[in-house]
């Protein structure tokens with residue numbers, strides 16, 4: 001999390017989705033936003049979130065949103081030819097989740 005940004009339980013609702021901080025958007029649909037991580041852990045590090053607040057994976061009632069997130073992920077992977085190099089997609093939950101808003105990390109390249 002950025003030093004300038006006060007700590008919050010939900011970085012995405014409190015700062016990203018309401019445009020309080022500017023993020024470098026990669027792909028946006030009516031329901032999904034994908035953008036470059038503000039503090040990347042990998043040389044290529046994208047965060048994909050639903051615009052609707054969902055706390056974590058176990059709170060998803062309608063799996064259509066997960067399908068849409070993975071469609072966006074696939075498009076980004078293909079668009080950057082990550083499948084010819086490497087990539088992984090991670091979602092954290094419970095104590096491993098810093099921001100309490102469902103998000104997927106799409107990472108590729110070297111760990112920073």
Ligand SMILES: [Zn+2]
Nearest residue numbers: 010013053101
């Ligand atoms: Zn939220």
